[in-house]
Amino acid sequence: MTERGLLIVLSGPSGVGKGTVRKAIFDNYNNDFDYSVSMTTRKQREGEVDGVDYYFRTKEQFEHLIREDGLLEYAEYVGNYYGTPLEYVNKTLDEGRDVFLEIEVQGALKVREKMPEGIFVFLSPPDLEELNSRIVNRGTDTHEMIEKRMTKAVEELKLIQYYDYVVENDTVNNAARKIRNIIESEHLKVTRNLKEFAEIIEEME
Amino acid sequence: MTERGLLIVLSGPSGVGKGTVRKAIFDNYNNDFDYSVSMTTRKQREGEVDGVDYYFRTKEQFEHLIREDGLLEYAEYVGNYYGTPLEYVNKTLDEGRDVFLEIEVQGALKVREKMPEGIFVFLSPPDLEELNSRIVNRGTDTHEMIEKRMTKAVEELKLIQYYDYVVENDTVNNAARKIRNIIESEHLKVTRNLKEFAEIIEEME
Numbered sequence: 001m002t003e004r005g006l007l008i009v010l011s012g013p014s015g016v017g018k019g020t021v022r023k024a025i026f027d028n029y030n031n032d033f034d035y036s037v038s039m040t041t042r043k044q045r046e047g048e049v050d051g052v053d054y055y056f057r058t059k060e061q062f063e064h065l066i067r068e069d070g071l072l073e074y075a076e077y078v079g080n081y082y083g084t085p086l087e088y089v090n091k092t093l094d095e096g097r098d099v100f101l102e103i104e105v106q107g108a109l110k111v112r113e114k115m116p117e118g119i120f121v122f123l124s125p126p127d128l129e130e131l132n133s134r135i136v137n138r139g140t141d142t143h144e145m146i147e148k149r150m151t152k153a154v155e156e157l158k159l160i161q162y163y164d165y166v167v168e169n170d171t172v173n174n175a176a177r178k179i180r181n182i183i184e185s186e187h188l189k190v191t192r193n194l195k196e197f198a199e200i201i202e203e204m205e
Numbered sequence: 206m207t208e209r210g211l212l213i214v215l216s217g218p219s220g221v222g223k224g225t226v227r228k229a230i231f232d233n234y235n236n237d238f239d240y241s242v243s244m245t246t247r248k249q250r251e252g253e254v255d256g257v258d259y260y261f262r263t264k265e266q267f268e269h270l271i272r273e274d275g276l277l278e279y280a281e282y283v284g285n286y287y288g289t290p291l292e293y294v295n296k297t298l299d300e301g302r303d304v305f306l307e308i309e310v311q312g313a314l315k316v317r318e319k320m321p322e323g324i325f326v327f328l329s330p331p332d333l334e335e336l337n338s339r340i341v342n343r344g345t346d347t348h349e350m351i352e353k354r355m356t357k358a359v360e361e362l363k364l365i366q367y368y369d370y371v372v373e374n375d376t377v378n379n380a381a382r383k384i385r386n387i388i389e390s391e392h393l394k395v396t397r398n399l400k401e402f403a404e405i406i407e408e409m410e
Contacts, residue, residue: 157405160395160398164395166398166402167393178389181389182390184383185383185387188371188372190365193365194366197365200362201359201362201363
């Protein structure tokens with residue numbers, strides 16, 4: 001039997017740069033894990049590709065999937081749904097491959113309830129000013145939405161205690177490298193290698 | 206108050222290459238941690254430096270330190286004592302600096318009893334043939350000692366369950382890099398960063 005893959009969950013406050021760090025991890029490295037594309041009802045931004053950045057769906061389509069129990073987690077956030085299609089995640093983990101999720105904090109907590117064996121990484125802003133300017137400079141949101149996001153960010157920071165690791169997004173490459181190291185190190189945990197070692201010992205005796 | 210440093214314990218079967226990997230970690234990287242030099246009564250090998258590779262001491266000197274309770278752990282191994290001077294370890298951890306130990310398996314288990322919060326890394330041989338040839342090619346030991354070491358190695362492999370991580374010594378640089386990553390990742394654990402984040406949240410509110 002193949003050992004089940006690792007579920008890796010990257011999350012953090014809105015505007016902290018989760019998407020950029022996730023892209024760096026997938027662009028800069030040959031990874032042994034697959035990225036699970038989230039589903040959302042929010043407006044597609046310029047440059048975003050359906051099925052790559054997100055699955056962009058209508059509210060009706062999304063709510064249909066909720067009723068069918070087809071989501072690992074979903075959340076309503078600033079008036080839009082975000083969620084993780086369940087089927088792909090389970091199938092990939094069962095095949096022994098790791099799955100990488102990049103999701104909002106609300107969703108991460110729900111995944112933690114269902115799959116506590118996952119590795120939960122919180123991407124944190126270097127400081128408040130930095131977070132604020134990142135949100136403002138995104139340039140596609142109204143002032144009211146920015147206020148909303150800031151309050152949300154403080155609430156989200158308080159959730160850090162439910163994560164396994166915290167990585168400061170000081171530079172994108174640094175954060176990406178650290179997250180890669182965390183995943184590699186998690187695979188070196190004895191609890192994940194006992195079977196293999198039982199075989200080696202048998203061979204030696 | 207400074208947060209206490211991490212105790213990192215590198216161990217593994219005799220002849221697996223612990224010393225070489227430890228040297229690579231200290232030669233190839235700028236580390237934030239200090240190496241705790243072990244004390245031994247075994248014969249100094251060619252090229253080994255007192256106070257760098259080991260503190261080479263007589264049996265009488267070593268037993269004096271045992272009576273004084275001055276060792277974090279010690280073990281008798283193939284007729285010789287090996288041990289870790291306690292004072293240096295505690296002082297360094299209290300200053301908030303990490304301490305790196307490279308010790309025999311017997312000793313590592315004793316350290317685990319006293320300091321379960323340490324990070325215990327087991328360096329494993331890629332396979333039996335490889336381990337065998339490394340022990341034989343060391344060239345300074347008798348046939349009887351080699352047999353003794355092999356039996357010991359199997360016993361030691363069985364102790365892997367008491368460790369946190371297992372790193373295969375496929376190549377020295379690979380193993381050194383992985384151990385570096387483990388140490389860095391351990392520092393990113395949320396449990397070790399909650400204080401810092403309480404401050405950030407306070408700042409934001």
